[in-house]
Amino acid sequence: MKQITLISGKNGTGKTSLTAAFAAMVQNAAFADCDVDAADLHIIFTPNIIEQFDFVGNKKVVIQQEECIRCALCHTLCRFSAIDHIRNQFYVREFSCQGCDLCRKSCPVGAIEQIDRKSGDYFISDSRFGLIVHAQLGVGEDFSGKLVTLVRENALKVANQYNKEYIIIDGPPGIGNTAMSSINGVDLALIIAEPTQSSLHNLKRMFTLTTKLAVPAAVIINKSDLNPEMTIEIINYCQENKLQLIAEVPYDRDFTYAMFQQKSLTEYKPESPTVAIIERAWNRIQKQLFL
Amino acid sequence: MKFVIASGKGGTGKTTVAVNLFEALRMEDNIQVEIIDADVEEPNVHLFLAKEAADIHWETTVVEAKIPAINKDNCTFCGRCVHFCEYDAIIMQEENQHIEVVEDLCTSCGACLYACNDGAITEEEVCIGKLGVYNYENKHLLEGRLDVGKPFAAPIIKSLKALKNPNRISIIDSPPGISRTVVEVMYDAEFIIVVAEPSPFGLNDLKLMVKTLTNMRKDFGVVINRSYGEYKEVHHFLEKKQIPLLMEIPFKREYAKLNSQIELLIHHDEDLRLKFIALFEEAKNIYIQKSMYR
Numbered sequence: 001m002k003q004i005t006l007i008s009g010k011n012g013t014g015k016t017s018l019t020a021a022f023a024a025m026v027q028n029a030a031f032a033d034c035d036v037d038a039a040d041l042h043i044i045f046t047p048n049i050i051e052q053f054d055f056v057g058n059k060k061v062v063i064q065q066e067e068c069i070r071c072a073l074c075h076t077l078c079r080f081s082a083i084d085h086i087r088n089q090f091y092v093r094e095f096s097c098q099g100c101d102l103c104r105k106s107c108p109v110g111a112i113e114q115i116d117r118k119s120g121d122y123f124i125s126d127s128r129f130g131l132i133v134h135a136q137l138g139v140g141e142d143f144s145g146k147l148v149t150l151v152r153e154n155a156l157k158v159a160n161q162y163n164k165e166y167i168i169i170d171g172p173p174g175i176g177n178t179a180m181s182s183i184n185g186v187d188l189a190l191i192i193a194e195p196t197q198s199s200l201h202n203l204k205r206m207f208t209l210t211t212k213l214a215v216p217a218a219v220i221i222n223k224s225d226l227n228p229e230m231t232i233e234i235i236n237y238c239q240e241n242k243l244q245l246i247a248e249v250p251y252d253r254d255f256t257y258a259m260f261q262q263k264s265l266t267e268y269k270p271e272s273p274t275v276a277i278i279e280r281a282w283n284r285i286q287k288q289l290f291l
Numbered sequence: 292m293k294f295v296i297a298s299g300k301g302g303t304g305k306t307t308v309a310v311n312l313f314e315a316l317r318m319e320d321n322i323q324v325e326i327i328d329a330d331v332e333e334p335n336v337h338l339f340l341a342k343e344a345a346d347i348h349w350e351t352t353v354v355e356a357k358i359p360a361i362n363k364d365n366c367t368f369c370g371r372c373v374h375f376c377e378y379d380a381i382i383m384q385e386e387n388q389h390i391e392v393v394e395d396l397c398t399s400c401g402a403c404l405y406a407c408n409d410g411a412i413t414e415e416e417v418c419i420g421k422l423g424v425y426n427y428e429n430k431h432l433l434e435g436r437l438d439v440g441k442p443f444a445a446p447i448i449k450s451l452k453a454l455k456n457p458n459r460i461s462i463i464d465s466p467p468g469i470s471r472t473v474v475e476v477m478y479d480a481e482f483i484i485v486v487a488e489p490s491p492f493g494l495n496d497l498k499l500m501v502k503t504l505t506n507m508r509k510d511f512g513v514v515i516n517r518s519y520g521e522y523k524e525v526h527h528f529l530e531k532k533q534i535p536l537l538m539e540i541p542f543k544r545e546y547a548k549l550n551s552q553i554e555l556l557i558h559h560d561e562d563l564r565l566k567f568i569a570l571f572e573e574a575k576n577i578y579i580q581k582s583m584y585r
Binding site: 009010011012013016037038040043059077079080095096098099100101102105106137139144173174175176177179180194195196197198201202205208209212213223226227230251256259260262 | 301377495
């Protein structure tokens with residue numbers, strides 16, 4: 001089985017729209033939405049949830065005021081300035097807490113309690129494209145890297161169970177821990193770029209990351225006709241670095257019109273030249289995977 | 292006064308709004324303004340503003356994080372540090388007398404240092420990113436940049452905030468999404484400008500952002516970017532929730548082209564510049580009015 005992650009240094013390059021376009025033409029695949037901060041793939045997939053799970057990412061700590069002896073040890077030890085002190089009482093500043101649990105473990109009187117906190121949900125669902133594992137992180141939560149790993153583990157589980165040939169993963173933006181968790185160990189990181197200076201800048205950073213993690217990478221330039229000169233610059237960059245260019249997809253308003261109807265472009269306008277380009281792209285991806 | 296430019300979804304035009312708003316204000320005589328690029332995973336503001344070679348010589352401060360170093364001669368392989376570490380960043384095999392720190396998982400919380408009773412753990416500083424003050428227009432551009440492959444951005448954002456000039460209006464370009472890094476950026480800001488795209492994806496992400504900001508009790512308003520005028524759900528949502536619509540930027544191929552060439556829109560469209568100034572005035576007024584009732 002092969003795993004492919006669509007990823008981009010910058011968001012809004014069209015990862016989700018392309019994932020959906022692929023979804024409608026690829027048989028025998030399972031899907032994972034790893035953009036857990038802003039999960040959108042479900043809008044097009046309109047999945048039926050089969051199983052729902054709580055995600056407990058971070059443990060919350062609470063100081064029991066009646067037991068606290070005001071020694072301030074937790075305040076001194078906390079590296080994240082997450083223990084505030086107001087009128088001789090100590091409080092946890094939740095948004096700053098990184099969940100290291102040092103305050104609780106070090107408290108001499110055991111006045112700090114740990115509470116499991118639900119930080120999001122993840123789902124295994126069925127859809128017209130096949131099985132999809134997706135998630136939603138709670139507001140202001142972190143440890144999204146952990147959630148991404150959970151989503152991928154479950155996608156792998158269902159893909160194995162139902163003998164799927166591919167897992168197609170819609171990745172998060174950026175190069176931080178969620179991005180790393182979504183491309184670690186995949187067979188292909190498909191970087192979606194657009195012809196802008198900022199996207200080229202981010203493509204370079206993303207390529208550094210895939211190289212560091214030893215993940216094979218290839219590039220699709222989306223909205224390529226918006227700035228042909230920039231497109232050429234990106235193509236040159238790919239050639240210099242032996243990055244395979246899979247396709248140049250033109251700017252197409254139909255992606256948005258398809259989205260209005262909660263459809264992929266492939267379903268919305270099967271005869272569209274853009275769909276033909278995406279089909280050819282998929283053939284190239286397959287070649288790349290089975291080299 | 293700090294204005295954070297945020298969005299639930301990336302690629303909606305946060306950076307476009309941030310740089311154009313900054314430049315529009317900078318061209319006014321009576322406003323002191325600076326721009327802070329807090330999108331530390333993918334900092335892009337400098338591409339738009341610091342294009343001349345002379346601007347790009349930036350003073351950098353390396354942001355360092357403390358990573359434990361384990362001295363095996365003192366280590367008794369008791370496993371206390373492993374037990375204290377909530378991030379599984381210390382791997383120990385007692386039978387092989389092996390212990391190592393996985394740097395990329397470490398958050399520098401210092402728990403292992405506290406846990407060790409044998410004096411086997413010391414800390415060393417490693418670089419996780421940079422802070423930059425560009426020479427652009429008299430040092431009005433600050434940037435934080437996370438090194439590739441380093442997972443934790445919070446220390447960079449904290450050090451970046453310490454650099455800001457309190458006498459200036461700050462325009463802060465936030466990372467996308469609603470993660471804790473974003474909350475850390477917005478925490479002490481006076482007003483949040485949310486950039487949304489008029490599409491089903493855009494609406495979904497806007498709702499998440501509104502929920503976050505309501506929880507945080509922040510004053511905010513919305514800018515709709517790349518508006519074609521055919522998808523009205525975002526407008527309906529704003530009306531229903533009584534959220535101020537601060538500005539609407541129409542989709543124009545000309546804008547997309549200017550953006551891709553890292554040109555500022557307001558240098559080519561004076562009307563748009565005036566709209567950005569009006570946006571700033573409105574945001575300021577909303578903040579002042581609301582703070583009178585607090």
